[in-house]
Amino acid sequence: MTARDSRTMDFAVGLDVGTTKICALSGIREGGRTKIVSMGSSPSYGLRKGMVVDTGLAADSIKRAVKNAEEAAGITIRSAVVGIAGGHIKGFNGFGAIGVKNRMVREEDVDRLMDSASAVYVPVDRDILHVIPAGFRLDGNNGIKNPVGMPCEILEAMVHIVTGSVTSVQNLVKCCEMAKVRVADIVLEPLASADAVLTAEERERGVALVDIGGGTTDVAVYRDGVLKHTAVLALGGNHITNDIAVGLGIAAEEAERLKKMYGYAVTGVIDERGELDVKGVDERMMKLPVSHLFEIIQPRCEEIMMLVQKEIGIVSKGTAQAQSSPRTSVVLTGGTSLLKGLDAMAGSILGLPVRIGIPVKIINEDLVNSPEYATGVGLVQYGLDQREQLDDKTPQKQLTTSSIFERMKYWAKEYFT
Ligand SMILES: Nc1ncnc2c1ncn2[C@@H]1O[C@H](COP(=O)(O)OP(=O)(O)OP(=O)(O)O)[C@@H](O)[C@H]1O
Ligand SMILES: [Mg+2]
Known part of the structure; x- marks a missing residue:
């Protein structure tokens, strides 16, 4: 394939600058649906709790992810729709x-x-x-x-x-520029994730999108088809990993492995009778009961869910409706939603039906068949929608190209110069 330019070709690029991974996705529209053209991922350095704390390290991580996405499809990426989160939102x-x-x-x-x-x-x-x-x-x-x-x-x-925060946005834009990626738009991450995993019916009935990543838990609540509330909580899966590392006195890498393989948030989802082989900091192996892991993980998950409950509760305050409309549901996404039993815990704490959200309406969905890609896919879809809306002259479409987006672009553009 020959090199193509994202400014002139029909693909859009989404750049999810996450706390644990940077993910660059390019996609096109085919028959009204999104087709992912390429994906490039890289471990994320230079971010904490969703915010850039080291521009050089973050720019290098972005560069690697973008390069991987370019090489995967023989394309040249010059601009991207970039996701933003962090406690400053x-x-x-x-x-x-x-x-x-x-x-x-x-x-x-x-x-x-x-x-x-x-x-x-x-x-x-x-x-x-x-x-x-x-x-x-x-x-x-x-x-x-x-x-x-x-x-x-x-x-x-x-x-x-x-x-x-202006500084946080400036830092994010600066990293992208250092990685030679022009910021086409900046989109709040939970809105991008919501776009990728929610159905129109869910938004109409009432739904809370909860994206639990590494450094942040992002919440977006919809009711009657419109956005009612957003929040970014500075707590995520990395805190669980850290609790395990500190609790067991082991390296973060080993804690991460244990969490993903044997971690669980509620009892009854795995066989809890066995023992785990755990590598200590001195490289020596030790045996620990599986339930030990649960005892560390469970309180942190509960803490996250209690904070989420508070955010969902805010929407009901001041409305005539009860705590939530009876048909309201919760969609968990982001990498931490893969933790075994977290959906069950969410269901019992929030008292609402819960499902795990993976990107939908994608032609080649196998490529992004995980809640970890919700934000990236949403950003690509946003870029493709923008492109279509700018070309389309129907009143329905024109409404969404109104000052909301113009203003947002203007805001981001201020930092290009
Ligand atoms: N199978 C699994 N079980 C438990 N946790 C998992 C699993 N797979 C991934 N995770 C956790 O998911 C988190 C990463 O999720 P994700 O890729 O959505 O985060 P991110 O977008 O980089 O971060 P953020 O959105 O917070 O900036 C990590 O903490 C990782 O340990
Ligand atoms: Mg994320």
Whole structure:
């Protein structure tokens, strides 16, 4: 295959800059579905709890992942949609209203409305990452998803606003630039993961997407088809590994191996009677009961789930609905969702049906058949959607190319120069 340029060719690239791995995925659209063209992965260095702490190390990791994705398909990657997470991310709900003078709502009105909704106080060290419409109101009538083409006098919108630390974003963009990757867009990771693993029906009924990675647990809650809440918790699978390493006095690498192979979060999912062969720091092997691992893992998993419960609970506060609508469910994704029994624990703590989310609607899904790829796939899909929307002139599509994305791009672009 000849070298191709991502600026001129039809593929989009998603770059998941995770705490444990960097994953570069390229994909194209075929018959309305996404086809993954190539994947490149690399262990992640220079990140902590989802944030860049060493730009040089992080840039090298990005470079390696991108190079692997390039070599896998003989392509040249110049730009990518990049995921962002980290404890600095804060989401909150806002509101905007404008007068439309009793005529049909135009796309420019929606842009104006989004601008008015984004005119909120944001501290100087933070900036707006996303302004996402969460339902419109036309002359007092709620529940309108797309007001374009409808007549009204007063147009209002509920929005979900996501802000992040300017320095953290600058660092992320800088690493990508050092790795010779132009940042086409920056997308909040749980939104990308949600895009890859949730169905439209789940979003309508009510669903909490919980992406438990290495350094962070990202939450996105949808109800009535719209985003109600986002949160990034600075706790993930690496903390479980660390607990095992400290608890057993072993190296992190050995702790990671034990966690993946024998770790479990609830009793009854594996045979707990046996003993484990564990390598000590002095390289000597020792025997430990399997249940010992559980005793270390279980409290940390419980802690993560209690924090998730709090986030899901926030959505119900101030609404007439009970704790959650009876049909609300939870979709766990990210690498830590592979921990045996974590879904069962989530079900019993959250009191909601739980499933593990792997990327769906992908033509060659075997390639990304794991919750670890949810964010990367979502970022590719976002890039492909953007491309289509910019080409498409139908009112439905035009709505989503409104100021939300323009603003986001503008924000990211500020740091290119
Ligand atoms: N089979 C498994 N059992 C338990 N944990 C697992 C398993 N496979 C992967 N993990 C854990 O998943 C985590 C990595 O997940 P993922 O690749 O989603 O994280 P990341 O995107 O790099 O990090 P983050 O999103 O937090 O920045 C690691 O802590 C790893 O130990
Ligand atoms: Mg991740």
